[in-house]
Every structure is written in structure tokens, then in C-alpha cells.
Amino acid sequence: MLKKSMSIAILSSVVMLAGCETMPNNQQSAQNAERLQNRTWIATQIGNTEIKTAPTARNIPSLQFDSASQRVSGADGCNRIMGSYQVVGDTLTLSQMAGTQMACLNNNNIDRDFNVALNKVTHYQVYAKTLKLLDKHGNLLIQLETPIQPR
Incomplete structure (x- = not known):
């Protein structure tokens, strides 16, 4: 009797935990891609360095x-x-990256740091108005924000 009760309890727990997932992974991935695209993302952090621009x-x-x-x-x-x-x-995956070659003074090498970080990007995460670009180990490379609230 105890084994039967224990089996039912375990089975109920597994069913309950499986029901906690709110959407399939492919649907969630599609929503994250939708949040990523068609909006402007402004960098607020490169690595551990906060970016403040006028x-x-x-x-x-x-x-x-x-x-x-x-x-x-x-x-x-x-x-x-x-x-x-x-x-x-x-x-x-970012590829075929190119850019203009203007000389910029007094920008604290933000352009260099930004490009070095972009070359290491392999993953991303989108949370509301924040985009995190990550390396293959999950380390934050660049954090960006959008003034537009995702739908």
C-alpha cells in the first residue's frame, strides 16, 4: 500500500512539474527572436563597463x-x-560584419571594445526592454536597451 501511494505521489509531482512549462521551447524561441528584431537597441554596458552617452x-x-x-x-x-x-x-550568429573607417577622438575606445565584443557573440537573451549578447560560456559581452516596450 505504501509503495502504491508513493508511486502515485511521484507520478503526480512529475505531471505537475511538466505542466509548469508555459509554452513549448520553439514557440518561446520564436517570441525571443521577435523581441530581438525590428527595434533599435542602445548599448548600456560593454562587459563590466557601463556606457554613458549623451x-x-x-x-x-x-x-x-x-x-x-x-x-x-x-x-x-x-x-x-x-x-x-x-x-x-x-x-x-553575426557574420559579414563591416563598418566605416572614420577617425574618432575622445571616445574612450568604446568603438574598439564594442567591435571586439561583437566578434565574440554566440548567444542572446531578451528580457522586456533589455538585450544581452553573450559569449559561448554565457558571459555578458554587451547589454543593450530599447526605449520601445515589446508587444
């Missing part, structure tokens, strides 16, 4: 992911940058 500044480190063309564009804090991207689940 709203009137030109070429603020930022990214835009265009879902129709699968192209990424933006600025690195000095130059315009562009390339292509691919999203599969939580994996983000």
Missing part, C-alpha cells in the same frame, strides 16, 4: 536587427556598422 551624441553604440533582410546595422560609438545575422533558438 542623447544628442552621434553614433551612439547601437544595433538594429531587420527580420525581413536578416541584416544587422548600427553604430559602434564612432563608425556605422553592418552585417548579416542568423537566429536559431538562443543562438545568434
